[in-house]
Amino acid sequence: MRLRDNLYSETTWDIYETRYDPDQMITSGSNFMIGNGFLGYRGTFPDDRAEQYVGCIVTDTWDNADGVWSELVNAPNGLWLQVLAGEDGGPLCWREASPDTWRRTLDFRYGVWCGEAAWPEAGIHMVEERFAGRDELHLLAARTRITASSPVRLEVRTGIDGQSWNLNGEHLPELVLRHHEGSGTVEAAGRTGQHHYDVVVVQGERFSVEGRTPGEGRAPTPAAVVASGRRIESSRVISLQPGETVTVERYVGVFTTNDLRESGDTSVEAVRHAAAAVVQRARNSTWDALIQAHRAAWDGLWQDLDVQIDGDELAQTVLRYNLYHNVIATPIHADHLPVGARGLSCQAYQGAAFWDQEVYNMPHFLYTRPEIARNILTYRYRTLPGARQKARDLGYQGAFYAWVSGDTGHEICPSWFFKDVLSGRPIRNHFNDWQIHISPDIVWALDRYIEVTQDRAFLISCGAEIAFEVARFLVSRVHYRVDRECYEVIRVLGPDEYHENVDNNYFTNWQVRYACAAAARWYRELHSSNPAELAEIARRINLHEKEPGQWEDVAERIFVPTPDPQTGLIEQFQGFFQLEDISPEDLKERLLDPGEYWGWPNGIAVATQVSKQADVLQLMVMHPQAEELEVIRRNWEYYEPRTQHGSSLSYAVYATSAARLELLEDAYRYFLRSCTVDLFNTGKAISGGTFIGGIHTAACGVAWQIAVQGFGGVAVTTDGISLDPHLPPGWDRLTFTLRWRGAAVDVTITPADITASSRRESTTELPLRVGSAGWRQLLPGEMVVIARG
């Protein structure tokens, strides 16, 4: 199936290209990447180098090399491989290979990259497969098969290329390169400048020619190893007869200091040893056994995380592509690491969490694998000290979560990052200090987690403290307006980032009210149910008993914009409707330079009603019961044509709400736009000389929400699961898994009926409702088929 020019799918579990397109170099490198939440390895070619944006981005390595940007390390590339052959013995460049048999494939069922290329003049055909271990996270494995079509003498160079591409400075300023003759491995070890984290990459390989054994005269020569600059290369020479194939397997172990924190020994020797051990174990196994274990791990995930669409292969393919990227971006193995806004696809967005994490990435896991959601929320608990610090620094109480949150939760969003392209001067954006909704958003996610899991232990160990500290922050952040007898929230950015410095943003004020109410609710609950534990929390954070009353007071008396009785419209923020009303298309005409930033402080959108992304609608998607359906419709109709979609978070909101409003054509259109942000490269990868490429992981995660919560019409609440599906035309079947407390349920929606099947592993009854019908209980192991009205 052709997805677009030079992009195809065979199975709906893969994408492939059939020619190299230099214009798409950055995008394809991201789209075809492999990864596992510990590291991300970009989908570049074996012989690519820094100029081709090779990336092996390793989490938990935050380093600030330029005084501004804290970002993850791009580790030395252990999968580097170059073949020299042909008359002149020159290198065979993958990007310049014959277009006839050229193909780059990503199998996203199992996270396997596959490249195929031929150099007819040299008589060479190559296929490389690679994966980042799903079961063994520190392993990168590649197998390259080089086949001769005529007698040929090859030189195969492999090794570690430490000349890494970096966005903001060199993070491993010195690289120690070693060759271990005993094990036949090479090693590159560097140390970050800021925190002195060791980052070690060890590479070992296995050469074989079909039918030959080592020692035979035509086997590869022993490796000649050369270390030079930041690169260490092994070189082997081998002669092949027509039809013969040499296979080069490479196993790369990647370890850093922070991966050994729990072991107690974080010496550089321990890190080196750990990386070497990964290679050792892999070489003690076989390629087949390794990939088998890797696949099994993926199968286990997909069992819950997949969403199946029958009848629409395009939708199925793009959806799975997004789910895959959401999974590989997420450190599901850890509870102290964030989901990066660009995952591990590059260093952009600092490998760090934004509100995207809770609102866009997490629901996919929350309702299918809640333990992953718990990890994400535990990360927020662990980063409370950073959030407290930020609040203190800005003169507030409690926890003001970082807009850009790395390992510690201290704010790493610089104050200056965009550039005014007309003057060349940096712009002081206030994402870090004015976009306060991040804190209540986390409480919102926490409440969703508690709601669906009833994980009281987590509430006591982590959740309550988060909520109390956020509520505390909010009490110090809101302002009471004496004449109006209400609280206001002054000077914020809502989700629509073109409008900084606004007051009483509907989304923000709603979330503030919600978070304060949730904190107070949990306080009152724990006061009854767990007084001793509550007392311990209160002691720990020095909570005064008057504070919950303050949270309640804010929740009761905060001003939140309401629908206009005539029009049903809700004003995005105070004064929004007084701004110039112009379409995004007409507004764009005013650009003096295509690279101009549209927003604060004097971009073209600032004084207009053109929004970067959904704002009012965003709230209505996160709180489906916040407003009447008719109000949602009125607001969808008003805001949608005024939205410029300058954020990849935008489409999903319009898609999900359109599905609910039965605007199925719009919903489907926005679903596709959301799912193809990266795949069809609708954005820019480089802007004003700055790399902003990489995978939009929020759009990836939210694909699940559009499908399940939008088209599937799923609402998971404290009452159970309700379904009110609106399938797009052509969708014969939509299948997904949900978890609600002890129950795991497989749901299949067809135009005719809904089948819900509670797995045998379920431990609780599941209250289930379809449309406006009453609740029914689904017992463990039970299946129900409900005809659709």
Next chain:
Amino acid sequence: MRLRDNLYSETTWDIYETRYDPDQMITSGSNFMIGNGFLGYRGTFPDDRAEQYVGCIVTDTWDNADGVWSELVNAPNGLWLQVLAGEDGGPLCWREASPDTWRRTLDFRYGVWCGEAAWPEAGIHMVEERFAGRDELHLLAARTRITASSPVRLEVRTGIDGQSWNLNGEHLPELVLRHHEGSGTVEAAGRTGQHHYDVVVVQGERFSVEGRTPGEGRAPTPAAVVASGRRIESSRVISLQPGETVTVERYVGVFTTNDLRESGDTSVEAVRHAAAAVVQRARNSTWDALIQAHRAAWDGLWQDLDVQIDGDELAQTVLRYNLYHNVIATPIHADHLPVGARGLSCQAYQGAAFWDQEVYNMPHFLYTRPEIARNILTYRYRTLPGARQKARDLGYQGAFYAWVSGDTGHEICPSWFFKDVLSGRPIRNHFNDWQIHISPDIVWALDRYIEVTQDRAFLISCGAEIAFEVARFLVSRVHYRVDRECYEVIRVLGPDEYHENVDNNYFTNWQVRYACAAAARWYRELHSSNPAELAEIARRINLHEKEPGQWEDVAERIFVPTPDPQTGLIEQFQGFFQLEDISPEDLKERLLDPGEYWGWPNGIAVATQVSKQADVLQLMVMHPQAEELEVIRRNWEYYEPRTQHGSSLSYAVYATSAARLELLEDAYRYFLRSCTVDLFNTGKAISGGTFIGGIHTAACGVAWQIAVQGFGGVAVTTDGISLDPHLPPGWDRLTFTLRWRGAAVDVTITPADITASSRRESTTELPLRVGSAGWRQLLPGEMVVIARG
């Protein structure tokens, strides 16, 4: 005495130039202007036209011709005169006259402009004098004496030139030109587009040749009158013998609809009649009698308004120049008109009041002619409806005074006025909606007026209502911060206009506290002393009895930054000290274009500690007892080198406070800078193509404060008058007049002693104190000489 290149003074009551300098065309036109608070007539030459920025700006004619700018009308020029002579009979241009005898003089004792020029090739020498009637405000009078040095045939053209220079559109789109043969006058009548105000200019003249009587053969020919386009000209031909002089007197009456509001008949006929009557009366009198009456009126003013400096002619001259301009800018005849920030020197700044009016222009009158201050405050009372409207429009209660206040007090400051010269886009500055200190500043001035006059009647009729409405506004504008248990003032501009959108600005918060306290104090006082009148005020403005308690609560609990215990520094606003610390000179290097605006939203000063003007110090000058002297010193030393003086309001603050701190060299330097803002043209007259010239009337008014309150060390409080002088080196004597309640006292300070003489007209004893000595009472008619320690 030479003041600077091409600027001199003979008597310290005048300035003159000896050559025409086209580069200073705008500045000289302003500096040499005449006026009387009703109209301002720029100091241009008789034959100048719109291109030379001829201006006859008439107050109370606000008109918006371009949809953006509301500004005063530049009335048709009734003093136009052109002489044609010489071999070719061409016009004699004043700007191109012989440099030998060329002189332009302004006598600012009597507001008389005088030009002298000669055209030797034509054998002509001319002298013109003109004045704007101080006793008859609607009269402009000019007398031109044309002397022949050889036999010559002249043509003298006079009339009304309606081709006026306008900043923002034509305000009198149609001009009706009339010639009244009976009276021999010409007339130009126009009507403003917005409010249909009639503006009428009538001109009549008198020709005479010494020694000749009408009818004599060589008398001027009868006038030939031609009306063409927007101009009406009379032409006369006359032949002169060597040594003969023809004198052309012109009398111009200027009237508008609004000048007749009280008469009840505002028909265009009434306006025309009124203007004609002015001319008629003047022609029935003589030049000498007219100028005599005019001078007498000025003498009456100077008796109180002058400040005399002996021993420093430069200081004396520049000081009197400024006092003169403050007087002619002020509509002392009316209580419904503002003092324009550029007075009536041009249309810039919209002929409108800023906070300058109360803080810079008014004290000169307040302490010398308090009835003029009362007029100014009555203007603020009359404009309460506009201020209420502004508050309502922005979602507040009470009275939020206009940042730019014309006749009605409705905000006429546009939202967009500066231009980003790099992009060409307009800038949204928030002077109109965030610079809230204007409201409490008015209460501050009101309190000063009540303090010095004890004018209880005014408090009851006007003052209390202003104060209550301002306090009401402030209660709705401040925000209570629950965690800090204090009120904050969020998002303001303080006096330093480079920093918009700041919180808890020391100046603003102090003033808010002060105004709320004053309103509450007056409420409580009137509650005891005038309960019936208070009840009537309360009824009128629907005042709830809980409101004064709210004002008191704000006054008690508002956060106002205090001096750092270590450094004594007060932070200008929250976060100011975190901004980049750079000198104005170094900062200037960053300009990409000299025309760039330095401030909001992304000018070069925004993220730095460079201030446009004094801010913290401004408060300390307005409230001399606000902080310890040592704190004032520390802050002077900190802020002074960080101040760029982008506002003409800046120098005076540093001058006045430096005098008090006995930094006499700095004080004198800043005094001169403040007094020569216009005189030495230290600013730009045109910026980014926009005319920003004209007289900085605030700097003019505040000159009195520097001299009397700064160097004279005068503090006028409820206790009486105290003096703590610090005369600059070389000042042998400083003499001025003060009024305090019923007392009028003439004060003379010398290095040796202080003489205070209570005039016989005084009706009360005056408590007087020098330095730290005790209070003494000065009886009416009494004089005391106190030796200085």
